[in-house]
Amino acid sequence: MTEKHIDEATGVATTGHEWDGIRELNNPLPRWWVWTFYATIVWALAYTVAYPAWPMLTSATTGLLGYSSRADVKAELAAAEAGKAQYVAAVSTKSVDEIIKDDALRQFAIAAGAAAFKVNCVQCHGSGAQGSVGYPNLNDDDWLWGGTADQIYQTVLHGVRFADDADTRVSEMPAFGEIIDATQVAQVSAYVATLSGAAAADPAMVEPGKTVFADNCAACHGDDGKGNRDLGAPNLTDAIWLRGEGEAAIAAQVKAPKHGVMPAWGGRLGDTNVKELAVYVHSLGGGE
Numbered sequence: 001m002t003e004k005h006i007d008e009a010t011g012v013a014t015t016g017h018e019w020d021g022i023r024e025l026n027n028p029l030p031r032w033w034v035w036t037f038y039a040t041i042v043w044a045l046a047y048t049v050a051y052p053a054w055p056m057l058t059s060a061t062t063g064l065l066g067y068s069s070r071a072d073v074k075a076e077l078a079a080a081e082a083g084k085a086q087y088v089a090a091v092s093t094k095s096v097d098e099i100i101k102d103d104a105l106r107q108f109a110i111a112a113g114a115a116a117f118k119v120n121c122v123q124c125h126g127s128g129a130q131g132s133v134g135y136p137n138l139n140d141d142d143w144l145w146g147g148t149a150d151q152i153y154q155t156v157l158h159g160v161r162f163a164d165d166a167d168t169r170v171s172e173m174p175a176f177g178e179i180i181d182a183t184q185v186a187q188v189s190a191y192v193a194t195l196s197g198a199a200a201a202d203p204a205m206v207e208p209g210k211t212v213f214a215d216n217c218a219a220c221h222g223d224d225g226k227g228n229r230d231l232g233a234p235n236l237t238d239a240i241w242l243r244g245e246g247e248a249a250i251a252a253q254v255k256a257p258k259h260g261v262m263p264a265w266g267g268r269l270g271d272t273n274v275k276e277l278a279v280y281v282h283s284l285g286g287g288e
Contacts, residue, residue: 004016005023007023007025010025012025012026012027013025013026014026048061048063049063049064050063050064050065050067051063051065051067052067052068084108087104087105087108088272090102090105091105091108091109091112091272091275091276092271092272092275094275095150096149096150096152096153096275096278096279096282097149097150099275099279100149100279100282106279106283109275109276109279109280110276110279110280110283112273112276112280113273113276113277113278113279113280113281113283114280116269116273116276116277116280117129117277117280117281120265120268120269120277121277124262125137125138129281129284133242133243133244134242134243134258134260135242135260136242137240137286138281138284138286139284139285139286140240140285140286141286141288142234142235142238142240142286143229143286143288144169144171144227144229144232144233144234145160145169145229145232146229146288147282147286147287147288148282148287148288149278149279149282149287151229152278152281152282152287153274153275153278154169155169155262156265156266156274156277156278156281157264157265157266157271157274157278158264158266159261159262159263159264159265160232160260160261160262161259161260161261161262162261162262162263162264164264164267165264165266165267168264169232169262170232171220171231171232171233171259172259173220173233173253173257173259174257175255175256175257176188176216176254176255177254177255177256179216180212180216184208184209184212185251185254185255186205186209186247186251187205187206187208187209187212188209188212188213188216188217188254189209189247189248189250189251189254190202190203190205190206190209190247191205191206191207191209191210191212191213192209192213192217192225192236192250192254193246193247193250194206195225195236195237196236196237196238196239197239198239198245198246200247201247213225220233221233221234221236224237225237243258265277
């Protein structure tokens with residue numbers, strides 16, 4: 001019988017294996033650890049028998065307990081739908097103003113509207129409803145068509161310049177590059193820039209620009225430039241610019257205005273979801 005080799009440094013017997021002069025110490029695992037490991041194997045096998053686990057050609061074993069995570073999720077979703085059914089029914093029968101006056105309904109509508117906004121509106125208005133060039137910021141108090149809950153509802157319901165909806169919001173600014181000359185465009189742009197407190201690049205252009213504005217623009221934007229919500233004409237005095245600020249951006253819009261289009265969400269989402277969206281947008285801080 002070969003005598004066991006004892007490691008001199010540790011006093012532990014080696015396994016008899018040796019690689020390039022290096023010997024392996026015979027340090028077996030603690031018995032409690034080994035038995036715990038065996039227990040986990042038994043537990044794993046029992047689990048796969050009790051619950052769905054083993055894949056087959058077209059399905060999987062169902063398990064002795066018949067558990068299904070999909071069935072659980074389906075039941076939870078059904079319970080959630082049942083729980084909100086009364087609120088959905090109430091929203092469908094009330095006006096947006098009535099919804100806002102009811103604390104429970106308002107909170108429900110804001111939550112539902114926020115979800116609908118993330119799916120349908122963030123592509124244009126941004127995840128925080130902050131907008132971008134050509135897409136309105138819904139957090140401020142600057143509204144082309146009005147910022148009351150009912151006005152927001154009408155805008156969302158029928159859209160803006162949406163050809164398939166007869167009641168859509170419509171406003172068309174003429175291409176003044178075809179009506180007035182380049183000098184007049186520069187003059188009126190200089191004047192409009194000053195309405196919001198900016199300084200004109202050439203102060204001499206402001207006074208003649210005021211005359212051009214009175215002759216061509218005041219009919220929609222008002223003599224004071226504060227706009228007209230019945231026409232969707234923006235307020236030019238508040239330094240909030242949809243298409244960019246500065247005389248160059250103003251001149252570009254005067255010469256060849258860009259007209260955005262917003263879908264009529266009533267046909268796509270239904271009246272109840274539109275009300276929820278309107279309440280949510282109204283709650284962002286800019287609603288009147």
